[in-house]
Amino acid sequence: MSPATKTAPAATPTTTVTALSDPAAEAAIHAACRLLALPTIRAEAIAMAEASAKQRLTHKAFLAEILTAECDERDARRRIRRVNEAKFPRTKRLTEFDHTVLPDLPAPTLAHLAGGGWIDAGQPLVLLGDSGTGKTHLLIALGTAAAEQGRRVRYVTTAALVNELVEASDDKQLSRVVGRYARLDLLCLDEIGYVRLDPRGAELLFQIITAREERASIACASNAPFSEWGATFTDPRLAAAVVDRLTFNAHIIQTGTKSYRLNTTRQTRSRTATN
Known part of the structure; x- marks a missing residue:
């Protein structure tokens, strides 16, 4: 191609501004x-x-x-x-939790958990203690912190989740529901051990736990020690498998036996009677 036939370089576009009232x-x-x-x-x-x-x-x-x-x-x-979207039953925050009632759980530990690094690592969190000791408060508060950081979180009781899974199985929608729970960044599973599960319900719940194993976090709360989970899952081998998956690389917090709610109620009544 001769110099005379070379294509001229395109002109650089200029930005025009229109004067508006x-x-x-x-x-x-x-x-x-x-x-x-x-x-x-x-x-x-x-x-x-x-x-x-x-x-x-x-x-x-x-x-x-x-x-x-x-x-x-x-x-x-x-x-x-x-x-x-997390469907927490009520509002609970870590700032409202009196960490002094759990001397083995210092405030820096709560702050570390609130940061959510354990969720990014796919690690479980297990809260064990009697009723009224702050398990659900911590579960909701940590879940709320995770949601506010942009993570996909879902709170559900064990009984409600099992009922949902049974209905999905009956409607031939089980794989869709299991997939939805598997995609969450954090599943907050409350009240493990409160209700005895039939073999079918226990196996369906195990599918959810297995789908998230070492990949996405489950935070759960139970009023029963691990040694008593066999009463919930009926099959000892299944119970052992559940405990194994929920405790591997897990953060385990013991909230004790002293009821925070009962103590608060007594203090309130005492102040009322004094006045």
């Missing part, structure tokens, strides 16, 4: 935000633009501020959505 600019912002699904920018753009002008921010600084506001709001909505 304030009303037209505001209309364009609202229309674009609706199209791009940017509700926070749509709501805050005008006020933030006026504030930025007063502070003499550069265009880049203003853009950074408003995009950060949108990201922060999306993150907040995502945290709320994750917590709602």
Whole structure:
């Protein structure tokens, strides 16, 4: 190809800016935000633009501020959505838990668990203790912390999960339900040992536990020591297999025998009687 026939390099596109009146600019912002699904920018753009002008921010600084506001709001909505999806029966947080009632569980340990590293590593968490000792509080609080960090969490009692699995099996939807539970980052399984499971229910629950083994975390709470789990799972070999999977590389917390709820009730009544 001769020099005369060489293709000329493409011209570098230039960015053009259209001068708009304030009303037209505001209309364009609202229309674009609706199209791009940017509700926070749509709501805050005008006020933030006026504030930025007063502070003499550069265009880049203003853009950074408003995009950060949108990201922060999306993150907040995502945290709320994750917590709602977890279906916790009530709100419980670690800040509300009196860790002094568990002298063997110092606050730094709770803070470490709240960080969620054990969930990323697929490690189990087992809470053992009598009724009223704070097991469910800790289970919900740690699950809430995990959900607010963006993880997929689901809380369910053992009896409710077994009933769901039995119904799914009867409807030939078992693989779909097992798959849904397997995809969770954290399964919070409460009240193991409260209800004796029939052989079919125990085997179905074992499928969930096996599907998550060494891959995704289960946090569970039980009022029975491991030696008594055979009464729940009826088959000693199945009970041993469940304990083996839930204790391998696990964090095991003993909440003791002293009822926190009963102690609180007694203190309340004592103060009432004194007054």
